[in-house]
Amino acid sequence: MAERIVVIGGGYAGLAAVGELRRLSDVEMTLIDPGEGHELIPELPEALRRHDPIEEHIVPFQELLKDTGVAHLKQRVANISQAERTVALENGDTLSYDWLIVSPGSVSSYPPIPGLEERSLPLRNAHDTWRIKDRLHENTHQRVVVVGGGLTGTEVAGVLAEDHDVWLVEGAPRLLPALGVGLAQYARERLQAAGVKVLMGQKLVRVEEATLQLERDRIHYDVLIWAGGIQAPRWLRNTDLPLDPKGYPMTSPEGRVSERVFAAGDVWRVWVGNQEVPQTAQLATMAGHYVGEAVTRAMRGEPLPEPFKPRLRGMLISLDPGIGVGWVIRGGIPVRGSSARTLKELSFQQYRLKLSRVFGRGWPFASV
Numbered sequence: 001m002a003e004r005i006v007v008i009g010g011g012y013a014g015l016a017a018v019g020e021l022r023r024l025s026d027v028e029m030t031l032i033d034p035g036e037g038h039e040l041i042p043e044l045p046e047a048l049r050r051h052d053p054i055e056e057h058i059v060p061f062q063e064l065l066k067d068t069g070v071a072h073l074k075q076r077v078a079n080i081s082q083a084e085r086t087v088a089l090e091n092g093d094t095l096s097y098d099w100l101i102v103s104p105g106s107v108s109s110y111p112p113i114p115g116l117e118e119r120s121l122p123l124r125n126a127h128d129t130w131r132i133k134d135r136l137h138e139n140t141h142q143r144v145v146v147v148g149g150g151l152t153g154t155e156v157a158g159v160l161a162e163d164h165d166v167w168l169v170e171g172a173p174r175l176l177p178a179l180g181v182g183l184a185q186y187a188r189e190r191l192q193a194a195g196v197k198v199l200m201g202q203k204l205v206r207v208e209e210a211t212l213q214l215e216r217d218r219i220h221y222d223v224l225i226w227a228g229g230i231q232a233p234r235w236l237r238n239t240d241l242p243l244d245p246k247g248y249p250m251t252s253p254e255g256r257v258s259e260r261v262f263a264a265g266d267v268w269r270v271w272v273g274n275q276e277v278p279q280t281a282q283l284a285t286m287a288g289h290y291v292g293e294a295v296t297r298a299m300r301g302e303p304l305p306e307p308f309k310p311r312l313r314g315m316l317i318s319l320d321p322g323i324g325v326g327w328v329i330r331g332g333i334p335v336r337g338s339s340a341r342t343l344k345e346l347s348f349q350q351y352r353l354k355l356s357r358v359f360g361r362g363w364p365f366a367s368v
């Protein structure tokens, strides 16, 4: 009988794993994802722009998986039982598996700040992007406050500065902890030149209707975007998977959670030495390919590959129009300005190209 492989989540990790595993014959593969398509999440801040339709950043599963033999089940997983080798869906159905890959991405995390979760909008997926776009009016008087000066918050502030009165609030005394001090300083100067008011070194205390209370200042907002951090999906706590204190699955260095269950993407905490690797689409894609290979070997009774050691190619973010900042190549060559932006756009195109190759489709999948 064909082995049943179930993949939870058709994001960067899940699709990379499916791409690897679809080479196997005699398997029955199901991708479970509640969405219509693969969301190109790193492109979503760009989709906040007035004339940039969100649909252009989603590759429909129907198109992607056509003639691949992989079934898309448009459902949300609510629970996993390793003991029974089943996943429970939100509609009450249950699905059995022989091999399971858990890659549902992450969700926004909220510190216990009164009013924050109820009054702010997160940006984690296409649905969130629609909600934010719905609230944005095309004039510069509307004040958008972005809380969180990491990669997402900084990028969103830069994109919105074109059309809005944007404030970026960060509790730490600097932006972009994932980049060096010089690059972070450059990003701040570019944002300020584009009209963004950058407030650093003040923690958020309380969110009231239309007003933010910081440690020292009070500021008015019309739209509040929360880009303050991520965590593992809460429903994982209902499962019988072993979890670490933060709620992430505990894995071997090969991403294995138990004999027949593997994790990939944002839910797999990857360490190099004693440094945790930041969760990115790049890491998730590499992890997905790796775990696809690991499951293939496990199915054949072969030893697993060498422990996962990702070789990141860079980290780039967009700032104001035509400008970006980040680093490329292992070892980290800093890049800034229009070259950083061009490299970032190239990386988006490369990903689309790779996806179309892996799934045997024509180029391009969706145009940008």
Ligand SMILES: Cc1cc2nc3c(=O)[nH]c(=O)nc-3n(C[C@H](O)[C@H](O)[C@H](O)COP(=O)(O)OP(=O)(O)OC[C@H]3O[C@@H](n4cnc5c(N)ncnc54)[C@H](O)[C@@H]3O)c2cc1C
Binding pocket: 008, 009, 010, 011, 012, 013, 014, 032, 033, 034, 035, 038, 039, 041, 042, 043, 044, 045, 075, 076, 077, 078, 103, 104, 105, 106, 123, 124, 125, 152, 233, 235, 264, 265, 266, 267, 279, 280, 281, 282, 283, 284, 316, 317
């Ligand atoms: C605004 C923003 C900008 C970013 N920019 C960059 C960037 O420039 N470069 C970069 O490398 N990274 C970037 N990232 C990070 C990157 O998007 C994530 O690290 C990456 O998407 C993680 O891949 P994943 O496969 O784990 O999860 P995702 O890509 O999030 O995919 C998870 C999938 O699982 C599905 N799912 C969720 N819950 C369930 C469930 N219960 N049952 C079934 N399916 C489920 C979802 O619908 C989704 O399709 C950005 C993130 C954000 C939010």
